[in-house]
Amino acid sequence: MQSRTPGTSGTPAPRPGRPRSAAADAAILAATRQALVELGWSKLSMGDVASRAGVAKTTLYRRWTGKNELVVDAVAELFDELRLPDRGSLTADIEGVVLQFAAILARPEARSGLMAVVAESTRDDALRERIRDSIVDRQKRLVLEGRSRAQSRGELPPESDPAESARTVDLIFDVVAGAVVHRTLVSAEPADEVWVRDFTRLLLGGLPAAATP
Amino acid sequence: MQSRTPGTSGTPAPRPGRPRSAAADAAILAATRQALVELGWSKLSMGDVASRAGVAKTTLYRRWTGKNELVVDAVAELFDELRLPDRGSLTADIEGVVLQFAAILARPEARSGLMAVVAESTRDDALRERIRDSIVDRQKRLVLEGRSRAQSRGELPPESDPAESARTVDLIFDVVAGAVVHRTLVSAEPADEVWVRDFTRLLLGGLPAAATP
Amino acid sequence: MQSRTPGTSGTPAPRPGRPRSAAADAAILAATRQALVELGWSKLSMGDVASRAGVAKTTLYRRWTGKNELVVDAVAELFDELRLPDRGSLTADIEGVVLQFAAILARPEARSGLMAVVAESTRDDALRERIRDSIVDRQKRLVLEGRSRAQSRGELPPESDPAESARTVDLIFDVVAGAVVHRTLVSAEPADEVWVRDFTRLLLGGLPAAATP
Amino acid sequence: MQSRTPGTSGTPAPRPGRPRSAAADAAILAATRQALVELGWSKLSMGDVASRAGVAKTTLYRRWTGKNELVVDAVAELFDELRLPDRGSLTADIEGVVLQFAAILARPEARSGLMAVVAESTRDDALRERIRDSIVDRQKRLVLEGRSRAQSRGELPPESDPAESARTVDLIFDVVAGAVVHRTLVSAEPADEVWVRDFTRLLLGGLPAAATP
DNA sequence: GGTTAACCGAGACGGTACGTCCGGTCTTAAG
DNA sequence: CTTAAGACCGGACGTACCGTCTCGGTTAACC
Numbered sequence: 018m019q020s021r022t023p024g025t026s027g028t029p030a031p032r033p034g035r036p037r038s039a040a041a042d043a044a045i046l047a048a049t050r051q052a053l054v055e056l057g058w059s060k061l062s063m064g065d066v067a068s069r070a071g072v073a074k075t076t077l078y079r080r081w082t083g084k085n086e087l088v089v090d091a092v093a094e095l096f097d098e099l100r101l102p103d104r105g106s107l108t109a110d111i112e113g114v115v116l117q118f119a120a121i122l123a124r125p126e127a128r129s130g131l132m133a134v135v136a137e138s139t140r141d142d143a144l145r146e147r148i149r150d151s152i153v154d155r156q157k158r159l160v161l162e163g164r165s166r167a168q169s170r171g172e173l174p175p176e177s178d179p180a181e182s183a184r185t186v187d188l189i190f191d192v193v194a195g196a197v198v199h200r201t202l203v204s205a206e207p208a209d210e211v212w213v214r215d216f217t218r219l220l221l222g223g224l225p226a227a228a229t230p
Numbered sequence: 231m232q233s234r235t236p237g238t239s240g241t242p243a244p245r246p247g248r249p250r251s252a253a254a255d256a257a258i259l260a261a262t263r264q265a266l267v268e269l270g271w272s273k274l275s276m277g278d279v280a281s282r283a284g285v286a287k288t289t290l291y292r293r294w295t296g297k298n299e300l301v302v303d304a305v306a307e308l309f310d311e312l313r314l315p316d317r318g319s320l321t322a323d324i325e326g327v328v329l330q331f332a333a334i335l336a337r338p339e340a341r342s343g344l345m346a347v348v349a350e351s352t353r354d355d356a357l358r359e360r361i362r363d364s365i366v367d368r369q370k371r372l373v374l375e376g377r378s379r380a381q382s383r384g385e386l387p388p389e390s391d392p393a394e395s396a397r398t399v400d401l402i403f404d405v406v407a408g409a410v411v412h413r414t415l416v417s418a419e420p421a422d423e424v425w426v427r428d429f430t431r432l433l434l435g436g437l438p439a440a441a442t443p
Numbered sequence: 444m445q446s447r448t449p450g451t452s453g454t455p456a457p458r459p460g461r462p463r464s465a466a467a468d469a470a471i472l473a474a475t476r477q478a479l480v481e482l483g484w485s486k487l488s489m490g491d492v493a494s495r496a497g498v499a500k501t502t503l504y505r506r507w508t509g510k511n512e513l514v515v516d517a518v519a520e521l522f523d524e525l526r527l528p529d530r531g532s533l534t535a536d537i538e539g540v541v542l543q544f545a546a547i548l549a550r551p552e553a554r555s556g557l558m559a560v561v562a563e564s565t566r567d568d569a570l571r572e573r574i575r576d577s578i579v580d581r582q583k584r585l586v587l588e589g590r591s592r593a594q595s596r597g598e599l600p601p602e603s604d605p606a607e608s609a610r611t612v613d614l615i616f617d618v619v620a621g622a623v624v625h626r627t628l629v630s631a632e633p634a635d636e637v638w639v640r641d642f643t644r645l646l647l648g649g650l651p652a653a654a655t656p
Numbered sequence: 657m658q659s660r661t662p663g664t665s666g667t668p669a670p671r672p673g674r675p676r677s678a679a680a681d682a683a684i685l686a687a688t689r690q691a692l693v694e695l696g697w698s699k700l701s702m703g704d705v706a707s708r709a710g711v712a713k714t715t716l717y718r719r720w721t722g723k724n725e726l727v728v729d730a731v732a733e734l735f736d737e738l739r740l741p742d743r744g745s746l747t748a749d750i751e752g753v754v755l756q757f758a759a760i761l762a763r764p765e766a767r768s769g770l771m772a773v774v775a776e777s778t779r780d781d782a783l784r785e786r787i788r789d790s791i792v793d794r795q796k797r798l799v800l801e802g803r804s805r806a807q808s809r810g811e812l813p814p815e816s817d818p819a820e821s822a823r824t825v826d827l828i829f830d831v832v833a834g835a836v837v838h839r840t841l842v843s844a845e846p847a848d849e850v851w852v853r854d855f856t857r858l859l860l861g862g863l864p865a866a867a868t869p
Numbered sequence: 870g871g872t873t874a875a876c877c878g879a880g881a882c883g884g885t886a887c888g889t890c891c892g893g894t895c896t897t898a899a900g
Numbered sequence: 901c902t903t904a905a906g907a908c909c910g911g912a913c914g915t916a917c918c919g920t921c922t923c924g925g926t927t928a929a930c931c
Contacts, residue, residue: 038902038903041903057350057352057353058349058350059349059350062890062891062892063891063892063893064890064891064892065891067904071904072903072904073903073904073905073906074892074893074894074904074905074906075893075894075895075902075903075904075905076902076903076904078892078893078894079902079903083892083893084892125352125353128352129349129352129353131349132345132346132348132349132352133346133349133350135345135349135415135416136271136272136342136344136345136346136348136349137270137271137272137346138415139270139338139341139342139345139415140270140338140342145418148416149416149418153416153417184428185428187417187419188425188428188429188432190412190417191409191412191413191416191417192405192408192409192412192429192432194408194412194416195405195407195408195409195410195411195412195413195416196404196405196408196409197408198408198411198412199403199404199405199407199408199411200404200408202348202351202352203348203361203362203366203404203407203408204362204366204400204403204404205358205362206400212401215397215398215401215440216401216405216440218436218439218440218442219401219405219433219436219437219439219440220432220436221436221439222435222436222437222438222439222440223431223432223433223434223435223436223437223439224432224435224436225435226431226432226434226435226436227428227429227431227432227435229431244923244924245879245880246878246879246880246923246924246925247878247879247880247881247922247923247924248879248880248881248882248921248922248923249880249881249922249923250880250881250882251881251882254881254882275911275912275913276912276913276914277911277912277913278912280883284883285882285883286882286883286884287883287884287913287914287915288881288882288883288884288914288915288916289881289882289883291914291915292881292882296914458874458875459873459874459875459928459929459930460873460874460875460876460927460928460929461874461875461876461877461926461927461928461929462875462876462927462928462929463875463876464876464877467877483776483778483779484775484776485775485776488916488917488918489917489918489919490916490917490918491917497878498877498878499877499878499879499880500878500879500880500918500919500920501876501877501878501879501919501920501921502876502877502878504919504920505876505877509918509919510918551778551779554778555775555778555779557775558771558772558774558775558778559772559775559776561771561775561841561842562697562698562768562770562771562772562774562775563696563697563698563772564841565696565764565767565768565771565841566696566764566768571844574842575844579842579843610854611854613843613845614851614854614855614858616843617835617838617839617842617843618831618834618835618838618855618858620834620838620842621831621833621834621835621836621837621838621839621842622830622831622834622835623834624834624837624838625829625830625831625833625834625837626830626834628774628777628778629774629787629788629792629830629833629834630788630792630826630829630830631784631788632826638827641823641824641827641866642827642831642866644862644865644866644868645827645831645859645862645863645865645866646858646862647862647865648861648862648863648864648865648866649857649858649859649860649861649862649863649865650858650861650862651861652857652858652860652861652862653854653855653857653858653861655857670897670898671897671905671906672897672898672899672904672905672906673896673897673898673904673905673906673907674895674896674897674905674906674907674908675896675897675906675907676906676907676908677907677908680907680908701885701886701887702886702887702888703885703886703887704886706909710909711908711909712908712909712910712911713887713888713889713909713910714888714889714890714907714908714909714910715907715908715909717888717889718907718908722888
């Protein structure tokens with residue numbers, strides 16, 4: 018939820034003059050998601066979002082530099098709902114979180130927005146950075162959390178080489194996120210329980226081999 | 231490479247009037263790729279492509295309904311370069327084709343265009359169909375070819391259940407394509423030989439488990 | 444009815460090859476007038492006229508250089524209907540022909556077309572020439588005929604100075620044509636019998652003064 | 657000079673938001689006249705006028721509904737220069753104002769524009785109304801002023817019947833305006849002093865007869 | 870009775886302008 | 901200094917015609 022004047026995390030540092038409306042931020046992001054549902058990314062316009070939010074266009078541009086940044090923030094909030102459930106086994110935990118991920122990608126505001134900003138980010142490094150910070154890296158916590166939980170259950174051995182370990186986390190993340198996105202958006206087939214079961218088998222079956230240096 | 235009036239595969243059935251210029255098609259698709267490289271998808275405009283190709287805007291609209299369809303055809307040609315190399319083993323074959331795939335995704339005309347049209351396709355069924363026909367399904371041949379070659383080498387058992395087999399092909403395709411795309415475009419890390427080796431280990435290691443019903 | 448290859452008035456000078464369809468000419472001019480009625484000059488398009496006439500666009504351009512020339516020919520035929528009636532007195536004759544002229548200008552194909560080509564002719568000398576030859580000068584016969592008839596009746600004296608006489612004919616023509624057109628198209632009031640009676644009084648009352656050198 | 661939102665004559669009633677630029681109006685009308693001179697009505701384009709005026713196309717369309725309305729306003733300003741000179745006699749006054757009128761019609765921006773909008777007005781009642789209000793009726797003041805001045809000089813009797821009088825004013829206006837326009841644009845001969853002298857003789861000679869009921 | 874040359878329909882072609890929409894910026898008055 | 905409102909410049913959109921061209925095929929007059 019970074020804005021043009023990035024959120025000074027600590028004290029608000031009260032500037033002179035009229036302070037910005039806090040309600041406006043929420044209204045704008047909600048309006049953006051609504052517009053994504055109804056229109057999709059390419060037909061979503063700043064003016065339309067502004068009038069949906071009951072706000073002037075200038076108010077948008079004071080907070081975000083453009084459509085891309087706005088959509089990143091609007092979509093990022095969706096992925097913060099992801100939780101790693103404790104279902105008792107690594108297999109079940111993975112299946113649970115993948116199903117949650119698939120459920121989010123089934124929502125039109127996520128489908129429309131996510132791929133569009135990724136596409137834009139191929140030519141805009143600042144945007145890619147923002148996507149990484151706001152969306153991608155924030156969800157790596159799930160992989161880390163899942164691994165440590167499996168280790169405490171004894172399903173996985175404690176990692177030895179930290180560099181090796183980081184590489185494996187990244188690989189898993191690319192495989193999970195990539196496969197679900199591809200299944201959902203490109204193949205346009207549902208990532209349902211059957212598919213998730215098969216996929217999880219593949220992933221867990223391959224893990225030991227991948228972890229070998 | 232479908233146009234607005236899809237190619238009647240058999241006899242050309244010479245319609246009355248001046249026939250469409252074949253040279254124009256090639257010039258337009260090349261100009262589109264060039265524009266993708268220089269400008270990216272969102273700043274690519276039909277007028278610009280037309281003038282690069284030395285063609286009138288109407289000539290574009292006579293052949294494609296819009297920017298999305300045009301870009302799909304322009305990008306599709308890139309992926310037809312993919313070949314399954316014969317490197318002697320299943321592992322090596324997979325590594326080879328994945329590296330080729332990664333090399334295509336490293337080209338800016340593919341990066342820019344591919345994700346954008348996928349994003350648009352989330353709200354346009356005809357476009358998704360076109361992407362599937364022109365790009366995705368056409369490359370599944372690689373998976374099929376690789377499997378039959380491995381079977382003839384004795385690396386894989388002949389499939390028994392055809393439905394089960396089709397499901398596995400789809401799964402592999404989603405995993406391979408998804409992981410490489412995610413690594414390349416979202417994580418923005420190179421899918422180099424090291425990564426491909428790790429990924430291939432994961433995939434081949436998990437295959438037996440995934441193939442179990 | 445001049446065409447691009449202007450009508451060699453005498454012998455048709457039979458060129459080799461297939462001769463032009465005579466029926467097409469009539470159909471095109473009729474279609475032009477119909478289009479003028481329904482669409483007006485500015486929304487009339489060559490393609491539309493062609494399809495109304497059941498003819499290809501090339502056939503139009505083979506005969507006329509453009510829209511303006513075509514419309515001039517189509518409108519010119521309307522004014523050839525004008526006849527000088529013999530109502531027994533100069534006053535009555537003038538009133539009769541002025542009413543006929545007003546009736547033609549009340550038809551939408553004449554209103555729309557005439558002023559438009561005159562407007563265009565302000566920047567196109569060839570077009571002005573064509574208008575003069577096809578429309579304007581051809582109707583001066585009415586003034587000449589009216590005068591000689593009045594002279595034979597003894598209502599007007601025979602002219603003495605030929606130059607002076609020509610100047611008067613031109614003046615009368617400008618006054619009559621100009622006044623009726625202005626009344627009809629600019630003031631947008633009908634040039635009815637009452638108005639024509641008043642106008643004719645003014646004209647005939649002023650004639651002796653104007654004819655004095 | 658009416659705009660899309662006609663000038664509320666009284667208080668400006670300050671609407672919210674940025675007010676319209678007054679300078680833009682003048683620049684646009686001047687650019688329109690310049691374009692009429694260089695290109696004529698049919699080759700004048702809104703985009704060209706906009707760029708000449710240093711203004712966006714949207715700014716034109718915010719103020720005028722189309723080319724016709726814009727040209728009417730641009731041309732109307734030309735005719736507001738007309739003044740009734742006091743040359744001591746009715747004859748001389750008329751000759752003076754007719755020469756002025758002819759001088760305006762000799763300017764290419766007037767020739768091109770005036771007839772074109774009159775032609776268009778044959779199919780557009782709102783446009784005809786606009787022409788009447790902005791150009792035609794505004795100049796009838798000249799006829800009225802000339803008559804009252806002639807009456808005060810004793811050259812004309814005071815009018816008795818007001819309806820009769822109004823009809824005569826309209827008739828004179830149609831004759832004067834029509835004849836000068838026809839002489840200038842259709843006959844394409846100059847309305848010079850000789851012609852104006854002859855025409856004025858005709859007009860004044862006929863007036864007594866026309867004024868008789 | 871074949872040759873031949875101009876005709877004809879259809880429709881694609883390179884252009885130009887259209888009138889609209891949107892992106893971002895700016896200028897107001899109000900808070 | 902922020903806000904709502906809305907005008908501003910610029911650029912792209914997709915469409916409509918322009919006048920030209922390139923086809924396959926027809927039609928009359930000459931040989």
